Amino acid sequence: MITKLSELAEKAKNSGKKTRIAVAVAEDSNTINAILQAIKDDFIYPVLIGNETKIKELLTSDIVSNQVEIKNITEPAQAVKEAVRMVRNEEADVLMKGLVGTDTFLKAVLDKEQGLLPTKAVMSYTCALEIPKYHKLLFVSDTAVLINPDLDQKIAMINYSVTMARRFGIEKPRVALISATEKVSPSMPETLDYALLCKMAERGQIKNCIIDGPLDIFLACDPGSLAIKGIPSPLEGDADILIFPNLESANSFYKGLMLFGDAELAGLICGTTKPVIVMSRSESEKSKYYCIALSCLMAEEK
Amino acid sequence: MQISKLDQMFDVLASRPKKRLVAAWGVDSHTILAAYMAVEMGLIDATLVGDEKLILSVCREHNLDCSQFNIVHCPTDVKSAALAVEMINKGEGDFLMKGLLSTDRYMKAILNKECGLMDPGAILSHVTVTEPKNYHKLLIVGDVAVIPLPDLNQKIAITNYLIKTAHILGIENPKVGILSASEQVLPKIPSSVEAALIAKMAHRGQIKGAIVEGPLGFDMIIDRESALIKGVDSPVCGDADCILFPNIEAGNTFYKTVIRLLKSELGAIVMGARVPCVLTSRGDGERSKLYSITLAAMLA
Numbered sequence: 264m265i266t267k268l269s270e271l272a273e274k275a276k277n278s279g280k281k282t283r284i285a286v287a288v289a290e291d292s293n294t295i296n297a298i299l300q301a302i303k304d305d306f307i308y309p310v311l312i313g314n315e316t317k318i319k320e321l322l323t324s325d326i327v328s329n330q331v332e333i334k335n336i337t338e339p340a341q342a343v344k345e346a347v348r349m350v351r352n353e354e355a356d357v358l359m360k361g362l363v364g365t366d367t368f369l370k371a372v373l374d375k376e377q378g379l380l381p382t383k384a385v386m387s388y389t390c391a392l393e394i395p396k397y398h399k400l401l402f403v404s405d406t407a408v409l410i411n412p413d414l415d416q417k418i419a420m421i422n423y424s425v426t427m428a429r430r431f432g433i434e435k436p437r438v439a440l441i442s443a444t445e446k447v448s449p450s451m452p453e454t455l456d457y458a459l460l461c462k463m464a465e466r467g468q469i470k471n472c473i474i475d476g477p478l479d480i481f482l483a484c485d486p487g488s489l490a491i492k493g494i495p496s497p498l499e500g501d502a503d504i505l506i507f508p509n510l511e512s513a514n515s516f517y518k519g520l521m522l523f524g525d526a527e528l529a530g531l532i533c534g535t536t537k538p539v540i541v542m543s544r545s546e547s548e549k550s551k552y553y554c555i556a557l558s559c560l561m562a563e564e565k
Numbered sequence: 566m567q568i569s570k571l572d573q574m575f576d577v578l579a580s581r582p583k584k585r586l587v588a589a590w591g592v593d594s595h596t597i598l599a600a601y602m603a604v605e606m607g608l609i610d611a612t613l614v615g616d617e618k619l620i621l622s623v624c625r626e627h628n629l630d631c632s633q634f635n636i637v638h639c640p641t642d643v644k645s646a647a648l649a650v651e652m653i654n655k656g657e658g659d660f661l662m663k664g665l666l667s668t669d670r671y672m673k674a675i676l677n678k679e680c681g682l683m684d685p686g687a688i689l690s691h692v693t694v695t696e697p698k699n700y701h702k703l704l705i706v707g708d709v710a711v712i713p714l715p716d717l718n719q720k721i722a723i724t725n726y727l728i729k730t731a732h733i734l735g736i737e738n739p740k741v742g743i744l745s746a747s748e749q750v751l752p753k754i755p756s757s758v759e760a761a762l763i764a765k766m767a768h769r770g771q772i773k774g775a776i777v778e779g780p781l782g783f784d785m786i787i788d789r790e791s792a793l794i795k796g797v798d799s800p801v802c803g804d805a806d807c808i809l810f811p812n813i814e815a816g817n818t819f820y821k822t823v824i825r826l827l828k829s830e831l832g833a834i835v836m837g838a839r840v841p842c843v844l845t846s847r848g849d850g851e852r853s854k855l856y857s858i859t860l861a862a863m864l865a
Binding site for chain 2: 414449458463467494
């Protein structure tokens with residue numbers, strides 16, 4: 264079982280495999296620096312798509328030509344298209360965003376004919392957080408994509424997070440559905456969805472996990488709080504996954520922990536046929552490296 | 566003592582101080598005979614509000630000792646209902662019973678905002694205690710008669726009435742099954758969604774004093790085997806004390822099936838008013854009317 268992000272990187276390093284990553288518009292130091300360490304650690308083989316001159320300026324001299332491939336496409340939208348095409352045609356295992364607007368990038372990913380999202384699939388974002396004060400990794404969704412997920416989208420978020428946690432070796436992850444309280448109340452609509460999700464898991468309509476909610480963060484992650492309140496929860500205050508009711512709460516949770524709690528993360532877009540990396544510039548070098556390692560783990564055929 | 570047969574209510578009730586029934590427009594032989602039987606058995610005291618002449622002639626016709634009743638003369642059905650309700654509000658009676666007047670008029674008197682029997686926000690609903698043959702215990706069900714399509718709040722109220730009735734019958738931690746078409750939560754079947762909500766509320770202690778499970782198909786509520794085959798392992802399955810129905814059609818069909826096809830007995834009352842209200846229909850058998858009066862007296 265992987266309990267630290269460094270172990271995730273170790274696993275990628277020791278896999279003996281090189282995951283092929285198609286990087287769309289790899290023309291900024293932010294993107295290049297993130298992949299340099301992974302190249303040196305020998306677990307990725309990037310295809311850098313964009314303006315060749317700019318790309319070469321950014322690559323350090325110790326990178327030799329058989330460690331990367333460069334495709335010279337100067338028009339960003341075309342570069343993105345080519346990167347997506349490569350992943351579609353299994354010429355690459357992972358798609359990564361470089362110096363291109365998220366809109367342009369996601370438009371190509373979501374393209375009905377030529378994109379990476381299966382019909383009717385939900386696109387969502389899950390990240391694994393390493394928080395010094397928690398005894399294991401905490402998977403959190405949706406920190407970046409779904410603004411106000413409905414019931415079906417919440418089911419997708421749970422399934423993606425469970426799939427990811429299972430790749431980390433957590434056989435039957437404990438999923439906490441986060442709200443401000445543990446009570447089911449029509450005045451807080453997410454608590455109604457949560458009650459349904461719990462029962463769906465109980466009935467085998469959502470598989471491979473134990474779900475409880477509504478719960479607040481204390482009841483989800485602190486057995487002491489659970490005991491004080493006397494609430495019987497199958498999660499026993501030992502959650503692996505936190506599902507948030509909306510983007511604002513999930514986003515603030517992880518950013519708060521990064522800023523004040525020295526947390527690191529590894530996150531990915533889920534729901535696509537292959538992993539898609541979209542990193543925010545504000546993330547630390549380490550977290551960017553972990554995102555790439557995570558994409559390698561998730562790209563493995565299972 | 567846990568009551569598992571309707572007859573057992575008599576012994577329990579007989580050992581307690583007598584409750585006072587007030588019958589609104591209790592001028593017909595159905596109402597008078599049922600009340601008389603309960604009085605004769607020493608279960609209750611009864612006041613009949615209605616036209617004295619009519620009451621006395623029914624007593625004569627059936628050879629009843631009219632001195633067993635407290636008779637309050639009142640010339641019309643509507644006035645009798647209002648007077649009966651007023652007596653309850655004055656503390657001169659402990660529970661209400663419908664006589665020969667229409668259900669509409671009876672309910673109107675109960676629901677009257679100024680001088681009825683309702684507290685603000687209270688929900689009036691019907692609870693039926695059935696004794697189905699082939700089942701090992703009583704089944705307390707609702708709502709089969711008053712609320713056509715209960716919303717979530719009303720369902721929570723009904724669930725609490727079922728639980729309260731079970732407690733009164735000595736069933737300490739009753740098992741409540743919430744009926745839907747199957748055990749799955751399917752957003753296109755609203756009853757399955759509300760069942761899951763109520764079950765979770767009970768799990769969180771927002772509904773107390775019972776084990777609540779749902780959604781469940783009817784087979785799974787009354788038969789443990791059926792539940793296990795479908796992978797549902799709940800103490801409620803096969804041993805339910807109470808069933809919450811999603812709508813009046815399902816509930817009404819169930820209770821009529823119990824009476825007509827299984828030839829089983831029942832007792833029924835309306836809950837949610839300040840006192841229990843008996844609402845028997847003329848189609849009910851003598852025994853069922855007696856059970857309804859007894860049940861109301863137990864809850865009063």
